[in-house]
Every structure is written in structure tokens, then in C-alpha cells.
Amino acid sequence: MALIRLLQRKSDGEIVFREPTSVNVPAYAILSHTWGNEEVLFQDIEANADKSKLVSKAGWRKIQFCAEQAAANGLQFFWIDTCCIDKKNAVELGAAINSMFRWYQNAARCYVYLSDVSKPDRANSEWAWKEAFRTSRWFTRGWTLQELIAPKLVDFFSLEGERLGSKLMLEPEIHEITGIAEKALRGEVLSNFSIQERRSWAERRNTTIEEDEVYCLIGIFGVSLVLNYGEGRDHALRRLENEIHSLYKGVDSEQYAVGLNIASFPEAAQFVAREDELSKMHELLYGHSSRSTVVLHGLGGIGKTQLAIKYVRRHKEKHTAIFWLNANDEDSLRLSFRSIADQVLKHHPSTGVLTNADLEGDLDRVVSAVKSWLDLRDNTRWLMIYDNYDNPRTSNDSDRSTVDIRQYLPEIDQGSVIITTRSASVTQGRLLHVQKLAGLEDGLKILSNMSGREGIENDPDAQALVMKLDGLPLAISTAGAYLQHVTTSFAEYLRLYESSWLKLQTTSPRLSSYEDRSLYTTWQVTFDQIRKQNPASAQLLKLWAYFDKQDIWFGLLRHAGSTDDEWIQKLTKDELNFNEAVRPLCEYSLAHPEPLLRQPSGSAGYGLHSCVHSWTIFVLNDEWDKGLARLALACVASEVPSRDIDKWWLLQQRLLQHATRHEYFIGNGNIGIERAEWALNQLGNLYANQGKLSKAEAMYSRALQGYEALGPKHISTLDTVNNLGTLYKNQGKLAEAEAMYSRALQGYEEALGPKHRSILGTVSNLGTLYKNQGKLAEAEAMYSRALQGKEDTLGLKHTSTLNTVNSLGNLYADQGKLSEAEAMYSRALQGREEALGLKHTSTLDTEALGLKHTSTLGTFNNLGTLYVDQGKLAEAEAMYSRALQGYEEALGPELLPTYLPALNTMFSFGDLLSRTGREDKAKTMFTQALAGYTAVQGPDSKWCKWLEGRLQALQVASIEPKESQDESTEVGAPKSRTLKRIFRKLRRQLDAK
Numbered sequence: 001m002a003l004i005r006l007l008q009r010k011s012d013g014e015i016v017f018r019e020p021t022s023v024n025v026p027a028y029a030i031l032s033h034t035w036g037n038e039e040v041l042f043q044d045i046e047a048n049a050d051k052s053k054l055v056s057k058a059g060w061r062k063i064q065f066c067a068e069q070a071a072a073n074g075l076q077f078f079w080i081d082t083c084c085i086d087k088k089n090a091v092e093l094g095a096a097i098n099s100m101f102r103w104y105q106n107a108a109r110c111y112v113y114l115s116d117v118s119k120p121d122r123a124n125s126e127w128a129w130k131e132a133f134r135t136s137r138w139f140t141r142g143w144t145l146q147e148l149i150a151p152k153l154v155d156f157f158s159l160e161g162e163r164l165g166s167k168l169m170l171e172p173e174i175h176e177i178t179g180i181a182e183k184a185l186r187g188e189v190l191s192n193f194s195i196q197e198r199r200s201w202a203e204r205r206n207t208t209i210e211e212d213e214v215y216c217l218i219g220i221f222g223v224s225l226v227l228n229y230g231e232g233r234d235h236a237l238r239r240l241e242n243e244i245h246s247l248y249k250g251v252d253s254e255q256y257a258v259g260l261n262i263a264s265f266p267e268a269a270q271f272v273a274r275e276d277e278l279s280k281m282h283e284l285l286y287g288h289s290s291r292s293t294v295v296l297h298g299l300g301g302i303g304k305t306q307l308a309i310k311y312v313r314r315h316k317e318k319h320t321a322i323f324w325l326n327a328n329d330e331d332s333l334r335l336s337f338r339s340i341a342d343q344v345l346k347h348h349p350s351t352g353v354l355t356n357a358d359l360e361g362d363l364d365r366v367v368s369a370v371k372s373w374l375d376l377r378d379n380t381r382w383l384m385i386y387d388n389y390d391n392p393r394t395s396n397d398s399d400r401s402t403v404d405i406r407q408y409l410p411e412i413d414q415g416s417v418i419i420t421t422r423s424a425s426v427t428q429g430r431l432l433h434v435q436k437l438a439g440l441e442d443g444l445k446i447l448s449n450m451s452g453r454e455g456i457e458n459d460p461d462a463q464a465l466v467m468k469l470d471g472l473p474l475a476i477s478t479a480g481a482y483l484q485h486v487t488t489s490f491a492e493y494l495r496l497y498e499s500s501w502l503k504l505q506t507t508s509p510r511l512s513s514y515e516d517r518s519l520y521t522t523w524q525v526t527f528d529q530i531r532k533q534n535p536a537s538a539q540l541l542k543l544w545a546y547f548d549k550q551d552i553w554f555g556l557l558r559h560a561g562s563t564d565d566e567w568i569q570k571l572t573k574d575e576l577n578f579n580e581a582v583r584p585l586c587e588y589s590l591a592h593p594e595p596l597l598r599q600p601s602g603s604a605g606y607g608l609h610s611c612v613h614s615w616t617i618f619v620l621n622d623e624w625d626k627g628l629a630r631l632a633l634a635c636v637a638s639e640v641p642s643r644d645i646d647k648w649w650l651l652q653q654r655l656l657q658h659a660t661r662h663e664y665f666i667g668n669g670n671i672g673i674e675r676a677e678w679a680l681n682q683l684g685n686l687y688a689n690q691g692k693l694s695k696a697e698a699m700y701s702r703a704l705q706g707y708e709a710l711g712p713k714h715i716s717t718l719d720t721v722n723n724l725g726t727l728y729k730n731q732g733k734l735a736e737a738e739a740m741y742s743r744a745l746q747g748y749e750e751a752l753g754p755k756h757r758s759i760l761g762t763v764s765n766l767g768t769l770y771k772n773q774g775k776l777a778e779a780e781a782m783y784s785r786a787l788q789g790k791e792d793t794l795g796l797k798h799t800s801t802l803n804t805v806n807s808l809g810n811l812y813a814d815q816g817k818l819s820e821a822e823a824m825y826s827r828a829l830q831g832r833e834e835a836l837g838l839k840h841t842s843t844l845d846t847e848a849l850g851l852k853h854t855s856t857l858g859t860f861n862n863l864g865t866l867y868v869d870q871g872k873l874a875e876a877e878a879m880y881s882r883a884l885q886g887y888e889e890a891l892g893p894e895l896l897p898t899y900l901p902a903l904n905t906m907f908s909f910g911d912l913l914s915r916t917g918r919e920d921k922a923k924t925m926f927t928q929a930l931a932g933y934t935a936v937q938g939p940d941s942k943w944c945k946w947l948e949g950r951l952q953a954l955q956v957a958s959i960e961p962k963e964s965q966d967e968s969t970e971v972g973a974p975k976s977r978t979l980k981r982i983f984r985k986l987r988r989q990l991d992a993k
Contacts, residue, residue: 002092002095002096002098002099004025004028004079004084004099004103005017005018005019005079005084005085006018006025006026006028006077006078006079006084007045007063007067007077007078007079007080007083007084008076008077009067009070009071009076009078010076015045015063015067016045017045017046017084018077025106026076026077027075027077027108028070028075028077028078028079028107028108029066029069029070029073029075029077029078029079029107029108029109029110029111030078030079030080030103030104030107030109030110030111030151031062031066031078031079031080031081031110031111031113032104032110032111032112032113032138032144032147032148032154033062033080033112033113033114033115033138034115034137034138034141034144035082035208036058036059036115037058038057038058038059039057039058039059039082039083040054040057040059040060040063040082040083041082041083041087042083042084042085042086042087042088043086043088044057044083045083046086059082062080062082062113063080063083065111065113065157065161066078066080066111066113068161069109069111069157069161070109070111073108073109075108075109079103079107081100081143090227093227094226094227097215097218097227098218098224098225100146100219101146101150101218101219101220101222102150102219104146104147104150104151104219105150105151105152107151108153109151109153109155110147110151110153110154110155111154111155111157112138112144112147112148112154112155112156112157113157114132114133114136114138114156114157114158114159114164115159116132116136116137116138116159117129117132117133117136117158117159117164118132118158118159118160119158119159119160119162119164129158129164130173133156133164133170133173134173134176134177139177139178140204140205140206141205141206141207142202142205142206142207142212142213142216142217143207143212143216144205145201145202145205145216145217145220146216146219146220148167148174148178148180148185149180149184149185149190149220150219151167152187153166153167154166154167155167156170167185168186171185171186178201179200179201180201181193181197183275183279184201188279190220190221190222191222191282191286191287191318192278192279192282193314194313194314194315194316194317195221195244195317196317197314198217198220198221199217201220202216202217202220209229210232210233211227211228211229211230211231211232211233211236213233213236214233214236214237214239214240215227215236217240218240221240221243221244221247222247223240223243223244223247224243225239225240225243244317245317248317248318248319248381249318249319249320249381250320250378250380250381255348255378256320256321256348256376256378256379256381256382257320257321257347258320258321258322258323258343258344258347258348259343259347260312260316260322261323261324261339261343264323264324264336264339264343265309265312265324266305266309266324266387267512274303274307274310274434277307277432277434278307278310278311278314280432281294281296281307281311281418281432282311282315284430284432285383285416285418286315286318286416290413290414291413291414291415291416291417292415292416292417292429293416293417293418293419293428293429293430294417294418294419294429294430294432295419295420295421295426295428295429295430295431295432296308296418296419296420296421296432296434297420297421297422297423297424297426297431297432297433297434297589298422298433298434298435298589299422299436299472299588299589299590299609299612300390300422300474300522300523300526300589301472301473301474301475301519301522301523301611302434302435302436302472302473302474302589303434303437303473303474304420304421304434305387305388305420306473307420307434308385308387308418308420311418312383312385318381319381319382319383319416320379320381320382321343321344321381321382321383322382322383322384322385323336323340323343323382323383323384323385324336324385324387325337325340325384325385325386325387325408326387326388327386327387327388327389327403327405327408327419328388328389328390328391328403329391329401329403330403333367333386333403333408334363334364334366334367335363337363337366337367337370337408338359338363338366340370341354341357341359341366341369341370342359344370344373351373353369353372353373353376354369354370354373356369357369367407367408371408371409371410371411374410374412374415375410375411375412375414379414379415380414380415381415382415382416383415383416383417383418384409384410384415384416384417384418385417385418385419385420386405386408386417386418386419386420387420388420388421389403389405389419389420389421389423389426390421390422390423390525390526390529391403391423391529392404392405392421392423392425392426394425399532405419405426405428406428409428417429422526422588422589423587423588424586424587424588424589425587433589435471436470436471436472436609437471437472437473438471440463440466440467441457442471443466443469443471443476444456444457444462444463444466446473446476446477446480447462447465447466447476447479447480447483448462448480449480450476450477450479450480450481450483450484451479451480451481451483451484452484453483456490459490461489461490461491461494462490464490464491464494465479465490465491465493465494465497468494468497468498468610469610469611470609470610470611472609472611474511474519474522474611475519475611477511478505478508478511478518478519479493479497479508481508481509481511482504482507482508482509484509497614501614501617501618502520502618502619502622505518505519505520505618506518506520519611519615520615520618520619523590523612523615524619526588526590527541527590527620529588530584530585530588530590533584534580534581534584535567536567536568536570536571536577536580536581537571537581537582537583537584537585538567539565539567539568539571540557540568540571540581540582540585541585541590541591541616541620542616542620542621542628543557543560543568543628543631543632544608544613544616545613545616545617545620545621545628546621546625546628546629546631546632546633546661546665547632547635547636547658547661548657548658548660548661549607549608549609549610549612549613550594550605550607550608550657551594551605551606551607551654551657551658552605552606552607553603553604553605553606554572554575554578554579554603555603555639556605556635556636556639556655556658557571557572557578557635558572559572559634559635559638559639560572560631560632560634560635561573563627563631568631575603582606585606586606590608590609590612591606591607591608592606592607592608592609593605593606594606594607629662629665630675630676632658632662633662633665633676633679634679636655636658636659636662636679636682636683637678637679637680637682637683638682639651639655640652640655640682640683640685640686643689647891647895649689649690649898649899649900650895650898652686652689652690653690653898653936655686656686656690659683659686659687662683663683663695663698663699666680666702675706676706677703677706677707677716677720678703678716680699680700680702680703680706681699681700681703681716681719681720681723683699684696684697684699684700684703684720684723684727685723687699688723688726688727688730691937691941693727693730693731696727697724697727697731700720700723700724700727701724703720704717704720704721704724707720712747713747713750713751715751715752715758717747718743718744718747718748718751719744721740721743721744721747722740722741722744722761722762722765724740725737725738725739725740725741725744725762725765725769726765728740729765729768729769729772734769734772734773737769738766738769738773741762741765741766741769742766744762745759745762745763745766748762755789755792755793757789757790757793757794759789760786760789760790760793760800763782763785763786763789764782764783764786764803764804764807766782767779767780767781767782767783767786767807767811768807770782771810771811771814776811776814776815779811780808780811783804783807783808783811784808786804787801787804787805787808790804796831797831797834799832801831802827802828802831802832803828805824805827805828805831806824806825806828806862808824809821809822809823809824809825809828809862809866810862812824813862813865813866813869818866818869818870821866822863822866825862825863825866829860829863860879860880860882860883860886861879861880861883861901861904861905861908863875863876863879864876864877864878864879864880864883864908864909864912865908867879868912873912873915873916876912877909877912877916880905880908880909880912881909883905884902884905884906884909887899887901887902887905888902896932897928897931897932897935897936898932898935898936899932900936902932903929903932903933903936906925906926906928906929906932907925907926907929907943907947909925910922910925910926910929910950913925914950914954919954922954923951923954926947926950926951926954927951929947930944930947930948930951933947
């Protein structure tokens with residue numbers, strides 16, 4: 001690079017040259033502008049001309065502007081092309097033009113001075129100067145192209161020196177004006193852009209001298225060129241093209257140049273996006289002295305072939321020869337090599353290594369001859385694309401239908417190779433996983449282009465369809481092709497997709513760009529290969545249709561081991577067998593590992609793309625298999641945890657999506673209730689525990705319908721009746737709840753006797769129901785009966801006994817018997833501390849929070865509520881703090897917001913803080929609780945609505961919490977009568993204020 005001559009603004013304001021130096025070039029600013037009349041030239045400053053004469057020139061204004069702006073940015077040196085180059089010296093001029101791109105690139109700052117854009121008034125409307133900006137002469141000049149692209153930091157200024165914005169800030173307008181890709185404006189390596197695209201950036205630009213139309217592109221293409229003014233534009237362009245070809249293809253490229261045979265390429269579908277993948281491919285393939293190989297692997301229909309085609313079209317100028325091969329099987333590969341031989345001989349008939357090969361005879365010899373040509377010493381710039389290498393041979397594979405691609409790769413360490421495959425086991429190069437389109441916008445572009453329907457970017461039905469097709473180009477293209485010639489709406493297509501998937505796919509037009517493949521056939525070959533490798537993998541994929549598409553893990557399927565299917569037995573035998581079965585599905589991208597967002601017991605799961613899941617439902621299971629459906633239902637039901645296990649609520653939340661799928665089966669009659677009563681009852685428990693009461697009622701009712709066949713006094717029937725009683729209580733249907741509890745109690749007494757321990761839970765539930773009905777005497781009788789029975793059968797310190805002690809404490813608090821309540825709470829607290837410890841995770845439940853097992857930390861919460869009733873607010877705050885601290889230490893900060901009892905304590909604590917005038921802390925507590933309720937119950941839950949209201953004004957919501965439960969299956973929120981009274985007192989105090 002030539003030496004750069006800089007201007008320096010001295011402390012006294014004098015502007016002088018700094019002599020060129022090859023080392024220690026100081027940080028400098030650089031000016032970009034269009035030339036006008038009376039520019040200050042090199043000779044003007046070199047001759048130390050009279051300053052008054054310099055200042056009188058129009059060009060001095062730009063020099064002064066650049067000096068002052070550089071000083072404002074902490075720079076004393078700057079460069080301006082008008083006066084920093086001796087243009088009368090041809091050698092210096094040539095060196096400067098060849099170096100100028102790098103000078104701009106290395107500048108600390110670039111200032112674009114727009115002499116035809118005025119912004120005299122800072123308050124002037126923005127659109128006025130932007131209109132002048134769009135039509136500025138600066139955007140039409142050839143030399144300013146590199147001045148826009150090369151510098152990292154570019155600022156635009158008006159005629160008055162007012163800053164208009166940076167290149168980054170004005171990027172949308174600049175892209176629209178110039179057509180230059182945003183990534184190029186942001187500093188992307190220019191070799192990532194094709195020669196054709198870079199030339200297009202200069203098409204609408206012009207220069208004063210015709211040769212400069214070519215010379216101004218020297219830096220854009222990274223070449224050097226001897227200047228020869230007078231040679232004419234066309235001759236200069238030919239020299240530039242030769243330099244570009246020499247740079248990319250080598251000096252002797254012509255002897256190995258083979259024209260691109262488009263006929264050998266698959267037809268390209270509408271292709272968008274993938275810019276990150278294209279950049280990564282270029283980084284891996286271009287500019288290396290040794291062999292560069294990229295393996296594009298991913299799901300069938302994800303766009304691997306289209307990505308390879310796009311890369312070839314963008315970078316074809318950088319290769320002397322590009323050949324496309326069908327690597328689906330060995331016969332196809334051999335025929336592809338014969339086609340390559342024909343192409344080479346067409347361009348170079350005397351090629352020695354090929355002229356002696358019998359192209360119509362032994363194809364193995366043809367393969368060898370082509371490889372020998374590719375291995376020639378100077379033939380280093382070729383690119384080979386091995387497409388559809390989907391059946392690779394592994395080291396221990398004896399299947400002769402598989403392909404060993406190593407036999408078909410050139411042997412010398414040179415050239416570039418792209419391999420497309422569905423298998424992640426290909427190890428011949430750098431693996432690049434091609435995944436679904438990340439942006440909704442890209443999918444909408446494909447849908448719009450394929451369907452011929454414009455302006456769908458903001459169409460909610462089109463967006464819903466693209467989201468359903470989940471970034472799979474084949475699926476989106478298929479939908480667009482179907483919609484192109486019919487009046488079917490996007491919403492109607494989506495309905496057909498969900499209800500009549502297979503018929504819709506078989507009647508959709510075939511896409512020429514995907515040859516003979518369609519959405520319902522594209523994965524069949526992969527499935528057949530997987531079935532050969534491991535039949536258990538194929539059976540796992542078939543079974544997956546009866547679960548949700550997301551989050552399948554070994555712990556969920558281990559319960560399927562009782563089936564008669566030997567392959568299901570094998571994959572559920574142990575986790576190693578399961579991993580062995582799921583691995584081929586992941587290697588062929590049919591399945592993928594999913595991150596475990598939360599941390600329940602069990603390992604992370606695996607998911608299917610939504611389109612693959614639809615394929616497993618409608619193609620692999622074209623006939624509904626009730627046996628597999630029952631098996632899947634049994635797996636989900638068997639995995640529903642009791643609340644005795646650690647972090648049970650997270651595992652239940654993990655099961656909800658699978659339960660929802662079975663709810664759909666049950667509702668459509670695809671699973672009969674006979675012999676499935678237990679599983680339906682388990683789903684009822686799951687829904688009840690997660691606060692989904694209407695769904696729980698439906699499951700319990702169906703389970704009861706099945707159990708009735710066993711008799712009205714059968715224990716399973718009575719258990720379901722009891723569960724329905726608890727559900728009705730939590731729904732506020734107190735009369736229905738009482739009828740269910742009474743029926744269950746009467747049945748238990750007749751079947752087991754009045755003192756059997758199994759009855760005591762229903763007795764306690766009746767006590768809670770009576771308390772909620774205001775029948776406090778009846779409630780006390782039930783609690784007392786339950787407590788007596790538990791003390792006799794379980795002992796004084798059993799946790800179930802202590803639960804009832806806690807319930808009596810709640811009852812006494814509601815009756816206003818505060819000393820008796822405190823005694824009960826103290827007994828419960830002492831017993832739990834002895835039995836479970838202060839922070840055992842099973843001790844986190846409270847009756848006021850609607851959980852089955854109450855315990856130490858829950859009792860702290862209840863004592864806090866009691867102390868509030870007694871007016872002992874300091875003691876109440878200590879209890880709430882102790883409970884909340886215990887939850888956090890037991891669960892950790894990540895799981896704390898997922899656990900409803902902890903959220904409910906936050907709610908109660910927030911009320912206390914609000915009541916005592918600490919609004920900021922109350923707001924913090926309510927905000928934390930709201931975030932947790934939103935994540936667990938959804939933003940539309942009543943607790944979220946209440947908290948939103950409290951946060952708005954820190955006032956009590958007008959809707960009071962629902963009733964509590966004791967030993968039930970429903971997880972609620974803060975809802976004791978004691979807490980209601982607190983809300984009422986607080987409301988009165990706020991109203992009085």
C-alpha cells in the first residue's frame with residue numbers, strides 16, 4: 001500500500017502536511033465529498049500559498065470543516081483527496097488509487113460532506129432534508145461507492161456542517177437509495193458477495209473520466225491495476241475482469257475452466273434468507289490452500305439443496321469449474337462422473353487423462369479418470385457438490401446399498417466440496433446443520449411467491465399458517481403451490497391441514513424443485529433406512545404420534561414396557577436402549593434434543609418438527625391404533641407424580657401438553673373409557689393440581705362413568721367421587737361438593753368401617769367444605785373426628801395428623817378463637833419441625849394454599865396470617881419472611897417462581913407491606929408474584945388480574961379469592977377466611993384515607 005500523506009491541524013489552527021511514513025501512521029479522519037469549483041489542491045498547500053487566497057477558495061470550507069470535526073472527535077490528523085495526493089505525479093496517483101479503499105477502511109472516522117443537502121435549522125422538519133438526502137449527487141458518483149462501504153464509522157453532514165446521522169442509523173434509506181446489501185454496509189467481507197452483485201452497486205454511478213468507472217472498483221474487488229488513462233472504459237474493464245479471475249481462479253485458470261452446466265442442477269425453488277449459512281459456507285470454502293469441505297445436514301425438505309444452489313449462483317465466478325453430482329446411490333454417482341467427463345471434454349477436447357477413457361464403457365474407469373483430472377497440480381479452484389448423500393456407509397455397515405463417498409472424492413488435498421445429507425454421521429468435512437427458517441418474515445415471502453398472493457405480510461391467517469408449518473421450506477412451498485390456483489383462504493388451508501392432512505398433501509401440486517418428493521413422501525426413505533438400522537427407532541417414531549410433538553424422554557416411556565410389542569419392550573428396557581433408539585432419529589434430523597428449561601426429575605427430552613409429527617400421525621399411522629393410543633395414555637398417567645416427590649409440580653407441568661393430546665383423543669372417541677378409568681382419573685388429578693378445573697371435571701366424570709360398572713360402592717368408584725367432591729368445592733359448587741363427599745363417606749363406611757384410616761381424608765374434606773359454607777360447628781365436628789382417628793391410627797406426629805391440626809387452627813382463626821388457633825399452629829409447627837425439618841421440600845404446602853400436605857413453612861405462613869388478625873404485624877412479617885426465605889433456600893431462585901405456595905406467600909406478604917405503608921416493597925413483592933403466576937397459570941388467570949389491579953393502585957381487588965381446600969388435589973392461591981377479613985380491613989382503611 002502506498003504511503004499516506006496526512007493533513008495536521010496544529011494547536012494554533014494552522015493546517016500543514018505531515019510527511020508520508022510507512023510505520024506508525026497516526027489515527028486520522030477522512031473526508032468523502034463530491035468535487036466542485038475552486039478545490040484546494042496539493043500544490044496550493046505545498047507552496048504554502050497565501051492563506052487569504054486559500055480561505056477564499058470554496059474548497060477551503062470543506063478542509064476547515066474536516067479539521068474541526070476531527071478535533072471534536074479527538075483527532076488532529078485528517079485526509080482529503082483534493083489536496084493530499086499529487087495528481088500531477090502519475091506514479092503517486094496510481095499508487096494512491098490502488099490504496100485508497102484501504103485508506104478509507106483504516107480511517108478512524110469518515111465524514112461525508114453533502115454540499116447539496118441543507119439543514120440550516122435544527123428544528124427544520126426531518127423529511128425536508130431527507131428528500132434532498134435521497135437525491136444527493138454524492139450517491140451518483142463512482143468514487144463515493146468505496147467511500148461508503150470501506151470505513152467502519154461514517155457520519156453524514158449537511159452543507160452547514162450539521163450532522164444528519166451515521167451510516168448505521170441511516171442504513172434503511174441508504175439501502176433503498178443504493179441497493180447495496182445491508183451486510184455490506186455493516187462491514188461484511190466483500191468476497192462474500194458475488195462479483196455480479198458488487199458490480200451492480202456501481203451500475204447507476206458515473207465518473208468524469210470514463211476509465212474511472214472501472215478504476216473506482218479496484219478496492220471493491222480487492223485487486224490492483226496499473227492505471228492507463230486513455231485506454232477507454234471497455235479495455236480497462238477487460239483488464240479488471242482478468243485481474244478478478246486471476247485472483248479467484250488462478251493465473252492459469254483458462255486451461256481448467258469449464259462452463260457451468262445448469263442442466264445438471266436440480267431446479268431451484270423460491271429461496272430466501274439463509275444469509276448466515278451462506279456466509280459460514282464461504283468462510284469455510286474460500287481462500288484455503290488445502291481441501292475445504294462443508295457438509296450440509298438437516299431434515300428432508302429443510303432446504304439443503306436449495307442452499308447449495310444459492311451458494312453456487314452467488315460465488316460461481318470464484319471457481320474454474322463447478323460440478324453437481326447425485327450421491328443418492330453408487331449408480332447415480334458413476335453417471336454423474338460420466339457427465340462431468342463430457343463437460344470437461346467439451347471445453348478441453350485434448351485433455352489427456354480423459355481422452356483415453358471409454359465414456360460408454362467401464363464407469364469405474366471414468367470415475368478414476370475424472371478424479372485424476374481434478375487432481376492435476378494446478379487444477380485447484382474446482383467445486384464439487386455431492387447432493388442427497390443420505391445413505392452413507394459406516395465402518396461396520398455391510399449393507400451394499402449404502403454409499404462410501406470416499407471412493408468418489410478426488411485424492412489430492414485441493415479444491416472445494418459441498419455435501420448435502422440428512423445424516424449427521426457424515427464425517428468428511430465441517431458439519432453445518434441446516435435448520436428451519438428462523439424468521440416469520442422469510443416463511444411469508446416463500447408463501448407469497450409460491451401462491452402469487454401479495455401483501456400478506458400482516459395477514460394474521462397467513463402468519464398462523466406459516467407458524468404452523470414451522471419454518472420448513474418444503475411445507476411452505478407446498479402450501480403456496482396448492483393455493484396458487486384455488487380460491488381457498490389461508491385460514492381454510494390451515495383447517496384442512498389439521499383435519500385432512502394426508503388428502504390435502506396427495507392433492508397438492510408436485511414441486512419440480514423437489515423432483516418426485518412431496519411432504520408426505522420425503523421422509524419415507526429416511527424412515528426405511530432407520531428401520532433397517534434399528535427397528536426400535538422406527539417403532540418409537542410411530543408411537544410418537546400418540547404423544548405431543550415436544551418433550552419425549554425415557555422416564556415417560558419406561559411405563560410402556562408391559563406391551564407385547566418386542567421393539568417397544570426393547571426401547572423401554574433401560575435408558576441406554578432408549579438412547580440407542582432415539583440416536584438415529586436425531587442423526588437424520590427427524591428428532592432433535594430439546595433444552596430442559598426447568599429442572600424436574602428426569603432427563604431432557606426430544607422433540608419432532610411439527611410437520612414431521614403430522615407425517616407420523618397421518619402416514620406412519622394411517623390406520624388409528626387404539627393399542628398404541630392406550631399405551632401412550634398409560635405412560636402419561638403413570639408418570640403423573642404425587643405431591644410427595646421432590647419438585648412434583650414441575651413434572652406435572654411437563655406432562656400437560658401430552659395430557660392435552662390425549663384429551664383430544666378421548667373427546668373424539670379414539671380412546672374408549674373402558675379399561676382406561678384409572679388413567680383418566682390420573683389426568684383428572686393432573687388437571688386439578690394445575691388449576692385446570694373444567695378439564696379435571698371432564699376427566700373425573702369420564703373415569704366415574706367407567707368405574708360405575710364396578711359398582712357404586714367399589715373403592716375406585718368412591719375415590720373418584722371424593723375427587724369430584726373436592727373439585728366441586730374448588731369450583732364453588734358447594735352443594736354438589738357436599739353431595740359427593742357425603743356419598744363417598746357413606747360408601748367408605750359401609751365398605752371399610754367407620755374407623756378405617758382411608759375414610760379420614762374424606763372426613764377432613766367435609767370439614768373444610770362445612771367451614772367454607774359457614775357451618776363452623778359441623779366443620780369442627782368433622783375436623784375433630786378426623787384428628788381423633790389419625791391420632792389413633794397414625795400417631796400424634798404423623799404429617800397427616802399435623803395437617804388436620806393445622807386445619808383446626810384455620811377454623812379457630814375463622815371463628816375468632818385466636819388463642820386456640822395459635823395453640824394449634826404451634827403444635828403443627830413443632831411437630832413438622834421434628835418430623836420433616838425446617839426446609840424439607842415436602843414441607844412447603846399449606847391449607848390456605850390449597851395443597852394436600854401442609855408443613856413447616858406453610859405453618860409459618862398461617863401463623864403470619866393469624867398474627868395479622870391479632871394485630872401483631874411485626875410478628876406476622878417475621879413469619880412471612882421466614883416462610884419465604886425457607887422456600888427460596890429449599891427451591892433455589894430459579895424454581896421459586898414456579899411454585900404456587902411460594903407465590904401465595906409473596907401475595908400475603910405484599911398485602912402486609914402495603915398495609916404498613918411500604919408501597920415500594922409491596923410493589924416489588926406483587927411484581928415477583930405476578931411474574932410467577934403468569935408463567936405457571938397464564939396471564940389470563942384471576943390471580944394475575946388481581947395482582948395487576950393491586951399493582952396499579954396498591955389497593956385490594958374487588959374480586960375476593962375463592963375458598964380454600966384442605967386435603968384435596970386442587971392447587972389454589974391465598975384464600976382462607978382469615979385472609980378475606982384482612983382484605984376487608986385493608987379496604988376499609990384505604991377507603992377511609
